[in-house]
Amino acid sequence: MAATIKDIALRAGVSVSTVSRVISNHPRISPQTAKKVRAIMQELNYHPNLTAKSLVSKSTKTLGILLPKQADVLLLNPFFTEAMRGIVSYSTRAGYDLLMIGPPSNGEELEAVIRIVRGKRVDGILILHSRVNDPVIAYLQKDGFPHVLIGRSEEYPSTLTVDTDNVAAAYDATHCLIRQGHRKIGFVSGPPNLVVSRDRLEGYRKAIREAKLPERDEWIVEGDFLQESGFRAMSFLMGLPDRPTALLVTDDIITFGIVRGLTELGYRVPDDLSLFSFNNISLAELANPPISSVDIGIFQLGYTATHLLIADVEGRSVADRRQIIPHRLLIRGSSAPLNPRVKG
Amino acid sequence: MAATIKDIALRAGVSVSTVSRVISNHPRISPQTAKKVRAIMQELNYHPNLTAKSLVSKSTKTLGILLPKQADVLLLNPFFTEAMRGIVSYSTRAGYDLLMIGPPSNGEELEAVIRIVRGKRVDGILILHSRVNDPVIAYLQKDGFPHVLIGRSEEYPSTLTVDTDNVAAAYDATHCLIRQGHRKIGFVSGPPNLVVSRDRLEGYRKAIREAKLPERDEWIVEGDFLQESGFRAMSFLMGLPDRPTALLVTDDIITFGIVRGLTELGYRVPDDLSLFSFNNISLAELANPPISSVDIGIFQLGYTATHLLIADVEGRSVADRRQIIPHRLLIRGSSAPLNPRVKG
DNA sequence: CTGAAAGCGCTTACAG
DNA sequence: CTGAAAGCGCTTACAG
Numbered sequence: 001m002a003a004t005i006k007d008i009a010l011r012a013g014v015s016v017s018t019v020s021r022v023i024s025n026h027p028r029i030s031p032q033t034a035k036k037v038r039a040i041m042q043e044l045n046y047h048p049n050l051t052a053k054s055l056v057s058k059s060t061k062t063l064g065i066l067l068p069k070q071a072d073v074l075l076l077n078p079f080f081t082e083a084m085r086g087i088v089s090y091s092t093r094a095g096y097d098l099l100m101i102g103p104p105s106n107g108e109e110l111e112a113v114i115r116i117v118r119g120k121r122v123d124g125i126l127i128l129h130s131r132v133n134d135p136v137i138a139y140l141q142k143d144g145f146p147h148v149l150i151g152r153s154e155e156y157p158s159t160l161t162v163d164t165d166n167v168a169a170a171y172d173a174t175h176c177l178i179r180q181g182h183r184k185i186g187f188v189s190g191p192p193n194l195v196v197s198r199d200r201l202e203g204y205r206k207a208i209r210e211a212k213l214p215e216r217d218e219w220i221v222e223g224d225f226l227q228e229s230g231f232r233a234m235s236f237l238m239g240l241p242d243r244p245t246a247l248l249v250t251d252d253i254i255t256f257g258i259v260r261g262l263t264e265l266g267y268r269v270p271d272d273l274s275l276f277s278f279n280n281i282s283l284a285e286l287a288n289p290p291i292s293s294v295d296i297g298i299f300q301l302g303y304t305a306t307h308l309l310i311a312d313v314e315g316r317s318v319a320d321r322r323q324i325i326p327h328r329l330l331i332r333g334s335s336a337p338l339n340p341r342v343k344g
Numbered sequence: 345m346a347a348t349i350k351d352i353a354l355r356a357g358v359s360v361s362t363v364s365r366v367i368s369n370h371p372r373i374s375p376q377t378a379k380k381v382r383a384i385m386q387e388l389n390y391h392p393n394l395t396a397k398s399l400v401s402k403s404t405k406t407l408g409i410l411l412p413k414q415a416d417v418l419l420l421n422p423f424f425t426e427a428m429r430g431i432v433s434y435s436t437r438a439g440y441d442l443l444m445i446g447p448p449s450n451g452e453e454l455e456a457v458i459r460i461v462r463g464k465r466v467d468g469i470l471i472l473h474s475r476v477n478d479p480v481i482a483y484l485q486k487d488g489f490p491h492v493l494i495g496r497s498e499e500y501p502s503t504l505t506v507d508t509d510n511v512a513a514a515y516d517a518t519h520c521l522i523r524q525g526h527r528k529i530g531f532v533s534g535p536p537n538l539v540v541s542r543d544r545l546e547g548y549r550k551a552i553r554e555a556k557l558p559e560r561d562e563w564i565v566e567g568d569f570l571q572e573s574g575f576r577a578m579s580f581l582m583g584l585p586d587r588p589t590a591l592l593v594t595d596d597i598i599t600f601g602i603v604r605g606l607t608e609l610g611y612r613v614p615d616d617l618s619l620f621s622f623n624n625i626s627l628a629e630l631a632n633p634p635i636s637s638v639d640i641g642i643f644q645l646g647y648t649a650t651h652l653l654i655a656d657v658e659g660r661s662v663a664d665r666r667q668i669i670p671h672r673l674l675i676r677g678s679s680a681p682l683n684p685r686v687k688g
Numbered sequence: 689c690t691g692a693a694a695g696c697g698c699t700t701a702c703a704g
Numbered sequence: 705c706t707g708a709a710a711g712c713g714c715t716t717a718c719a720g
Contacts, residue, residue: 002462004697015707020699028705047462051404052697054395056712062443067432075429076626078422085419088411092446097465099406099443102436118346118391120713121441227626260630282420282571286604288632348713359691364715372689396713400696464697 003044012040023048054120062097063087063309064122066113066136068129069103077225077253078281079298083128083150086302094310101125110135117145124148124313126305130161130195148309150301152195152322160312162305162323164296166196169327170203170248173276173294176329177246178211181338182274186219186244188233188254197222197250200278204248219244223254230257238265238273245338246274252281255291259334270336280330289333297325347388356384367392398464406441407431407653408466410457410480412473413447421569421597422625423642427472427494430646438654445469454479461489468492468657470649474505474539492653494645496539496666504656506649506667508640510540513671514547514592517620517638520673521590522555525682526618530563530588532577532598541566541594544622548592563588567598574601582609582617589682590618596625599635603678614680624674633677641669 005023009016014033021029022037040046054060065087067075091098101116103109113136116122125140130151140147141156148160177185187204190197201220208215221236223229233254237243249255255277259269269275269289277284280295304323311318349367353360358377365373366381384390398404409431411419435442445460447453457480460466469484474495484491485500492504521529531548534541545564552559565580567573577598581587593599599621603613613619613633621628624639648667655662 006697016698017700017707017709018705021706024699026705030705033705047458049399049697050459050463050465051395051398052712053699054712055393055399055697055714056699058712060395075425075432078425081419081422081425088419088444088446093449095448097443097445097460099441100432101441102432104439105437114391115394116441119394121394227630256627256630283600283627286571286600288607350713360714361691361693361716362689365690368715374689377689393713396696397715398696399698399713400715402696 003046004049005046007044008037008040008046011044012037058120060121060123061095062099062122063091063306063313064099064101064113064116064125066109066125066127067100067102069109077251078283079225079251079279080128082281082298083302086299086304087126087306089299090303090306091310094306096123096306096310108135110139113139117143124309126150126309130163131193132195132198133193146309146313148305148312150305152199154195158321160308160318160321162301162308162325164196164301164327165324166199167203167206169278169294169296170200171207172203172327172329173278173292174204174207174248175211176292176331177248177274177276177335178207178213180246180274180335182244182246183213183338184216184219184242184244184246185213186216186221186237186247188230188247188249188258189220189222190225190250190254192222200248200250216242225251225253227253227257227260230254230259231261234258234261238262238267244273246276246335249275249277252277252279252284252291252293255284255293255334256287259287259291269334274335274338276335285330285332287334292332292335293330294327295330296327300325347390348393349390351388352381352384352390355388356381402464404465404467405439406443406466407435407650407657408443408445408457408460408469410453410469410471411444411446413453421595422627423569423595423623424472426625426642427646430643430648431470431650433643434647434650435654438650440467440650440654452479454483457483461487468653470494470653474507475537476539476542490653490657492649492656494649496543498539502665504652504662504665506645506652506669508540508645508671509668510543511547511550513622513638513640514544515551516547516671516673517622517636518548518551518592519555520636520675521592521618521620521679522551522557524590524618524679526588526590527557527682528560528563528586528588528590529557530560530565530581530591532574532591532593532602533564533566534569534594534598536566544592544594560586569595569597571597571601571604574598574603575605578602578605582606582611588617590620590679593619593621596621596623596628596635596637599628599637599678600631603631603635613678618679618682620679629674629676631678636676636679637674638671639674640671644669 005016005019009019022034101112103112124146127149130149152163153159221233255275276292278294280293284291284293349360349363353363366378445456447456468490471493474493496507497503565577599619620636622638624637628635628637
């Protein structure tokens, strides 16, 4: 059996209280005692039982990452990986472990969150995507359980969040296409229940309106963050009698699907259709043509979110509860000045 | 305060033992009692403290995933994500949570493993990459702690493993290039301390020898699973006075780097260099040209590994402790019959 | 079928 | 500076 604090105490001829204090570097322990106890800990190869520790200290030094119901879709997207990198990077540094919270086979995310939160398995929760009217956020907010959101919450302005200014980002990208001479610009959105989808749509609309360009409902298509969605959006849009010459696309993965579909149909990018998308995943630059994309600093989003959450968990006051990570446009080959041949 | 088992017992007028038995569906509890207790649990919105439960039951219903020291590199690769999808898929179904084990800032992976294992935070450990002489495996093996390896262990044949037959896979892919008329075939390997790198090198060598083709040490290059490595390998190989006409590459990500470099230098794939790689990540098919790749069933590797580990953890006997997931070649545009212009 | 009691391995007032 | 004791929220023989 592995040595416990009791074994150490016995062997060292002190009480378990003393051993516990040595472990936690309590200030009022004599150097000699500490030294002796530490030597025995070494000798017996002692490692504390973290479960027992958590039970009494009410702290787990663990953060939960909520996986969405369709974990598959999220996990397929480099966004997840990149955010994870940022999260792991900070949490490791801060001495926190990470627990993935997968929703039960055919249950809701909220169930899993309740089980973990009430089960005292984590000190705080990271939410990677903000949905409109998210019951998980409502629950955590009501319960007062520490959590941070990558995204934005409309209903709970006091929620700790790290986000891109998606309205501005979409506005900027759209504006870039407008400056290139495009007048018929479409928008391929993500799932409409995500806040990010709404914000980007708003930014897109704002730019179109300001430039007094035509607004056409059929130029706005919704989908998932999957290549298939891009393929479908492309099929629909290119089949329109009056079709756009440029597209703002909400995710690079969707753009890949669009490019692929266009290529299969014999169209060319950007000659037949200019594309500008979001996320700037590493393959965007390597695609053919390279994809123009808004870099939203995904690693930074994850890193900062973790930073904020841990500060909150540890009771340090967080001055700015709604942080914005700056974005930047990377203009590449997939977007180009309007091709005169196509011009309306 | 959240309700505990004690509150339920008090309110229901039974002992805590009885409540505990109701929770765990103990057979010898009267239906009436069970019903009453359950009603109160509902009423008080009771959820068990999982930490307390773990402490006494000595089971956490949690699996640990070991992140390598350079978590960055692993996380950048779609291999990780895809394996995670398989892992999450099975573990969720089986009711297990997942704890990411990140190595301490500048410490070794083994430290983190010991802390988690001895700290009783998980019931078993998943290792995503097998290194030669891996101290982590040595530790877990000696300790008798349940673990499974995606890969192969040379030192501990009794380790639970799920692997590709990498020797055969590399042999098959090399042979495919040979059949296409290539006689000068190079190999771009991953880190040499990984078992997978050695196995694939062996398969490559076997095919070359059998076909009595020239073996040249400078046609074998090592690198990391990064695009930069591909770029560097490409620079080196294309600068050789006598250079290969085809390359077997150990990872799609590396291949992307190679293709990118070749394109920048004005070379064309497959005309100037045929490429065949491993993993068949989803973007391999979409690249230009589409990348020929060995599909090793990464999702399946993760799924099966989790399945085996949980069986082991729960004491069910695992008949085949070293499982092989079949691979298949996907021959696409990046590999083509030797271009006569380049020949000899 | 049910309860009293001991115990899992820790931490932390309290007292000295 | 150190120890005895109580307790964190559960489970599980043991006895009835």
